[in-house]
Amino acid sequence: MSALLRIDQLSVRFDGREVLRALSLEVARGELVALMGPSGVGKTTALRAVAALLPFDSGEIVVDGFALSPGPVPQESRLVALRRRVGFVFQAHALFEHLTALDNVTLALRHVLGKTRAEAETIATALLAELDVGARAVAWPRQLSGGEAQRVAIARALAPDPPLLLMDEPTAALDPARRSVLGATLRRLCQQGRGLLVSTHDAEFARAHADRVITLTA
Amino acid sequence: MIAAFALCLAAVQHPTQVLVWGGDAEGGAPFVEADPADPSRVRGFDVEVAARIARGLGRRSAQFLQVQWSNIDQSVERGDFAIGLSGVEDTPARRARHAVTLPYFEFREVLAVRPEDASRILGLTDLRGRRVATLGSTIAYDMLLGARDSTGLIAISYDDDVHPYSDLVAGRVDAVLLDHIIAQRALRRRGGTGFVILAQPVAIGHYVGVLAQANSALRDSVDLVLREAMRDGSLEQIFRRWNVWDDSQGAFFERVLRGGMAAQAARTATSNQVLAYVPSLARAAVVTLLVSILSMTLAVIAGLALASGRVYGRSVLRVATTLYIEIIRGTPLLLQLFVIYYGLAGVVRLPAFIAAILALGLNYAAYEAEIYRGALEAVPRIQLEAGRTLGFSELQILRLIRGPQALRYALAPMTNDFVALLKDSALVSVITVVELTKQTAIYATNIGSWVVPGALCAIVYLAMSLPLSRLARRLERRWKAP
Numbered sequence: 090m091s092a093l094l095r096i097d098q099l100s101v102r103f104d105g106r107e108v109l110r111a112l113s114l115e116v117a118r119g120e121l122v123a124l125m126g127p128s129g130v131g132k133t134t135a136l137r138a139v140a141a142l143l144p145f146d147s148g149e150i151v152v153d154g155f156a157l158s159p160g161p162v163p164q165e166s167r168l169v170a171l172r173r174r175v176g177f178v179f180q181a182h183a184l185f186e187h188l189t190a191l192d193n194v195t196l197a198l199r200h201v202l203g204k205t206r207a208e209a210e211t212i213a214t215a216l217l218a219e220l221d222v223g224a225r226a227v228a229w230p231r232q233l234s235g236g237e238a239q240r241v242a243i244a245r246a247l248a249p250d251p252p253l254l255l256m257d258e259p260t261a262a263l264d265p266a267r268r269s270v271l272g273a274t275l276r277r278l279c280q281q282g283r284g285l286l287v288s289t290h291d292a293e294f295a296r297a298h299a300d301r302v303i304t305l306t307a
Numbered sequence: 308m309i310a311a312f313a314l315c316l317a318a319v320q321h322p323t324q325v326l327v328w329g330g331d332a333e334g335g336a337p338f339v340e341a342d343p344a345d346p347s348r349v350r351g352f353d354v355e356v357a358a359r360i361a362r363g364l365g366r367r368s369a370q371f372l373q374v375q376w377s378n379i380d381q382s383v384e385r386g387d388f389a390i391g392l393s394g395v396e397d398t399p400a401r402r403a404r405h406a407v408t409l410p411y412f413e414f415r416e417v418l419a420v421r422p423e424d425a426s427r428i429l430g431l432t433d434l435r436g437r438r439v440a441t442l443g444s445t446i447a448y449d450m451l452l453g454a455r456d457s458t459g460l461i462a463i464s465y466d467d468d469v470h471p472y473s474d475l476v477a478g479r480v481d482a483v484l485l486d487h488i489i490a491q492r493a494l495r496r497r498g499g500t501g502f503v504i505l506a507q508p509v510a511i512g513h514y515v516g517v518l519a520q521a522n523s524a525l526r527d528s529v530d531l532v533l534r535e536a537m538r539d540g541s542l543e544q545i546f547r548r549w550n551v552w553d554d555s556q557g558a559f560f561e562r563v564l565r566g567g568m569a570a571q572a573a574r575t576a577t578s579n580q581v582l583a584y585v586p587s588l589a590r591a592a593v594v595t596l597l598v599s600i601l602s603m604t605l606a607v608i609a610g611l612a613l614a615s616g617r618v619y620g621r622s623v624l625r626v627a628t629t630l631y632i633e634i635i636r637g638t639p640l641l642l643q644l645f646v647i648y649y650g651l652a653g654v655v656r657l658p659a660f661i662a663a664i665l666a667l668g669l670n671y672a673a674y675e676a677e678i679y680r681g682a683l684e685a686v687p688r689i690q691l692e693a694g695r696t697l698g699f700s701e702l703q704i705l706r707l708i709r710g711p712q713a714l715r716y717a718l719a720p721m722t723n724d725f726v727a728l729l730k731d732s733a734l735v736s737v738i739t740v741v742e743l744t745k746q747t748a749i750y751a752t753n754i755g756s757w758v759v760p761g762a763l764c765a766i767v768y769l770a771m772s773l774p775l776s777r778l779a780r781r782l783e784r785r786w787k788a789p
Contacts, residue, residue: 140696165700172698183693187712197697200707249698 092151093118093253093284094139099148101134109134111148114303116284118252121275123295124288126305132288133180135305136255139286140177141168152253172201176246180258182238184230190217190241191226194248202249209248216244220274235262236271243274254278256287260294272298326361326369329383330354330393331376333467337488337549338394339371352549353392356411359541360390360516363532377444377748380405381757383519390516390529394486396446397513404756406526409533410513411542412551413559414486416447418505419475419493425503428482434460437481440471440739443749446512447484463659463739464749469493470649474739476501477652479659484509488551537564584750584760591746592767598663598742599729605668606728607721610675617680619701628676635673640734643670648738663735671728678720682713715783722779726772743767 092115101109109131116122124132138145139152141162150157152174157163165172184193194213198204204212217223220240225233233241239259246254256275260268268291275285275298289295295302330339332349339351349371361369372388379391380401390408395401397410420428427433431454441447443464451462463480465471471483472493483490483502490504516533518526536542537560546552616628635643648662657665686709694704736745747764751757 142692142695165695169698172696175696177693177696179689179693181689183687183689185690185693185708185712187715196707197699200703201698245693245697 092116093120093153094286095149095151096135096139097149097151099135099138099145099150101131101138101143101145109138109145109305112305113148114286116253116286118282118284119279120300121279121285121287121298123299123302124286124305125290125292125295125302127290127307130305130307132290132305133257136177136257136286136288140175140255141171142177173249174251174253176249176251176254178239178242178246178254178256178259180261182230182242184233184238184242184245186230189227189229190222190233190237193230193241194245197245198248213244213248216247217241220244221270236267239263239271240274247278252282253284253286256285258288258290260289260291268294269297324367326357326364326366326390327372327388328357328360328369329372329374329379329388329391330357331379332371332373334376334393335468336492337551352412352545352551353394355545355548356516356536356542357390357392359536359545360392360529360532363535364528380517383517386519389522389525390518392514392516394488394514395517397515398446398449401515401517405520406518406523408516408518408526409530409563410515410559411533411537412514412546413556414488414512414514415508415555416450416484416510416512417487417490417508419472419483419485419490419502420481420505421475421478421501422503424481425505429505429507431460431484431509432458434458434482437461438463438479439482439484440465440474440480441484442466442468442471442489443745445485446510447486448749450510451484464741464745465739466737470739472497472502473649473652477656479652479656486512534564584746585763588743588746588750588760588763588767591741591743592771594740595729595732595743596771598660598667598732598735598740599725601664602667602671602732603725603728605664606671606675606724609669609672610679613672613676614679614683617676618683632673632676635670636677640666640670640731641737644734644738659735659739662738663732663740667728667732667735671724674724675721678717678724679713682716683709685716686712718779718783722775726775729772729775730768 094114094116096112096114099109099112100107112131112135114122114124124135126132134143137143138157139150141157144161145157145159147159152171155170155174157171184190185196188196191210191213194216195206195209198209198212199206214223214226217226220243222237222240222244225237225241228237230238230241239262243254243256259271259275263271272294275287279285279300287299330349330353332339332341334340336351338353339349342348342350354369354371357369357371361367374382374387374391376393379393379395382388383391383405397407401407418428418430431439431450434454435458438461439451440463441451443466448462448464451460454460455462463471468485468489471480471485472490474480475483476497487504487508494502494504516526516529518529533542542560543552543556546556613628613632616624617632620628644663644666647666648657648659651657690708690712691704694708699707732742733744736742741749743764747760751760
C-alpha cells in the first residue's frame with residue numbers, strides 16, 4: 090500500500106541558513122508518526138512545508154498523490170487538492186477570535202465545501218461532542234481553556250475530513266492527565282483510518298502513543 | 308515679535324504719543340494694502356485718513372495694526388487698537404454695539420454681471436433662482452439674504468473680494484453685489500473685460516470709523532477732525548489721490564457738514580433677532596451633517612482601496628498608495644481645498660459643495676487608510692494561515708476572517724475621525740459653502756456678540772457628535788467577543 094504522506098530528501102533554507110536538511114519519512118493511513126528533536130531543529134518547518142505554508146529548496150513532498158515541488162509556494166487556487174487532504178492544528182490553536190467554537194468549525198464546511206448551515210452544524214456538533222467539547226459550542230475562543238481550545242482546533246481541522254492531520258506541539262500546554270487524554274483521542278483518529286504526523290519534544294508522549302518516532306538532530 | 312508687542316502695548320497705554328488704528332491689508336488698495344516699495348508699510352486712502360485723524364487729534368503719528376476685516380469690531384472692543392478703519396460699513400447693528408464716527412465716504416452697492424447678461428439683469432429682482440456672490444458679514448450680504456425670500460435668489464458668501472469676480476467670469480455665480488470701489492478695482496485687474504458693472508446702484512452705503520463703545524469721547528473728537536478735513540479739502544485730496552473721488556462725494560460732504568447725516572437710529576439685538584437666525588443655523592447644521600456624512604463615505608471607500616493597495620498590492624501600487632497618503636497627510640487641508648476648488652477651475656469647474664466633499668473625503672481617506680492598514684495587520688498572521696490550511700481563498704480570508712476582525716479594531720479610531728471631520732468641515736466655508744461655523748460667524752458679526760451664537764453652535768455640534776460616540780461604544784461592546 091502506498092504511503093499517505095511521503096517526504097523525500099526535504100531541505101529548507103532561511104536566509105541562506107539551512108534549517109532542515111534532507112528529511113525523509115513516510116506516514117501510512119492509520120499510523121501516528123511522532124517527529125521529535127530539540128527546539129529549532131526544524132520540526133515545525135517540516136510540518137509547514139507539508140501544508141504549503143512555506144517554500145522549500147530541494148526534495149519532494151507527496152500527499153495522497155498530490156506532489157509539491159521545490160520553489161515558491163503555489164497560488165492557493167492550485168492547492169485545492171492539497172487543502173482537502175491535509176488538516177493542520179497549530180501550536181497556538183489559531184482559533185478565529187470573532188467566531189464561537191461552533192462557527193470556527195462550521196466556517197470551512199459552509200464556505201469551502203458549500204454545505205448548508207444546518208448540515209455544517211450537524212457535522213460540527215458531532216465533532217465537538219466526539220472531542221468532548223460539545224458543551225462549549227457557543228463559547229468564544231478566549232473563554233476556552235488551553236485544552237478546550239486545542240480540541241476545538243482539532244475539530245476545525247477535521248471538519249473537512251482530511252486523511253492526513255498535522256499537529257504542531259500538541260502537548261506543549263497540557264498537564265500529564267490531559268496529555269494522556271489527548272493521546273487516546275489521537276489513537277481514535279488513527280483507528281478511523283487517518284494518518285497523523287505530530288511534532289513534539291515530549292519523549293514520554295511519543296513513546297506512549299506513536300507508532301513510530303522519527304528524531305531530528307541539529 | 309516681543310518687541311513689536313511691547314511697542315503696541317506702549318502705544319495703546321500712551322495715547323498721546325501715537326494713534327493705533329486697525330485695518331486689514333488683505334482688503335487691498337485703495338483701502339489698505341502693503342506698500343509694494345516697502346511691504347512692511349501700508350498705503351491706501353484709509354491709511355491716509357488715519358494719518359489725517361491722528362494729526363487732527365494732535366498725535367505724533369498713526370500706527371497700523373493688522374486685523375482680520377471681519378474681526379475689527381471685536382478687536383476694537385478688546386482694546387487692541389483705538390479705531391478701526393478699513394472700508395468699515397455704517398450699519399445699525401454696529402452703531403448699537405460700538406462708538407461709530409461720522410461717515411467719511413459714500414459708496415454704492417453695485418451689481419456686476421457677465422456682459423451677455425447685462426441686458427437681462429437690471430436689479431436684484433431679475434436674479435430669481437440665480438447665484439449672487441458677495442463678501443460675508445457685509446451690508447451687501449444682508450441685502451442678499453433679505454432678497455432671498457422676496458426674489459428667490461441664492462446668496463453665496465465669500466471670505467475675500469477677489470474670488471467672487473473670478474467665479475463670476477468662470478460661470479460659478481451669476482452676479483456679484485459689492486461696493487463700487489471693489490467692483491471697479493476687480494474690473495481694472497481683469498483689464499476691463501469679463502464682466503460689466505450695472506450703472507444703477509442697488510443701495511447707498513457709507514464707510515465709518517469704529518471705536519469701542521466706552522470710547523465715545525474719542526469718537527466725538529474724531530468726528531470733529533473728520534468735519535474739519537471735509538471742510539479744508541484734505542479728505543477730498545486723499546480720495547482724489549486714490550481715484551475714488553467723484554461728484555457724489557462732494558454732495559455727500561455737503562450733507563454731512565450741514566448735519567443731515569445724523570447717526571442713524573440705532574437698533575439693538577432683540578430676542579426676535581436671535582430667533583430669526585435659528586432657521587438659518589438649522590439649515591447650516593444640515594449642510595455640516597451632509598458634507599460630513601458624504602465626505603466620510605468617500606473617505607471610507609477610498610481609504611479601503613488605499614489600505615488594500617498597501618497591504619495586498621505589488622510594489623508599484625504600494626509605493627503609489629504610500630506616496631498619496633504621505634502627501635495628503637503632510638499638507639494642510641485648507642491648501643487641498645483651494646487647489647481642488649480654485650486650482651483645478653481651469654480644468655474642471657466643480658460646484659463648491661462637490662469640491663468640499665472631494666477635498667474632505669480624499670483628505671480623510673489617507674487617515675482612514677492608515678487605520679485600516681493597522682487594523683488588517685493587527686489580525687494575527689497565524690489565523691490567516693489557519694484559513695489557508697482550511698482551503699479558503701485569499702478573498703474569502705479577507706471577507707470571513709481578516710475583515711470582520713479588522714473592522715472591530717478600526718471602529719473606535721474611525722468614530723474619532725468622523726467626529727473630527729464633523730468639526731473640520733467648518734473649513735469648507737473658505738470655498739463658499741455656508742455650514743454651521745460660518746453661519747454662526749455671520750450671525751455673531753450681525754448681532755455683534757459671540758455669546759449666544761457661540762453657545763448655540765456648540766450645542767448643535769455636541770448634539771451631532773455625542774450620539775456618534777455613544778453609538779460607536781455600543782457597537783464595540785456588541786461586537787466584542789467576551
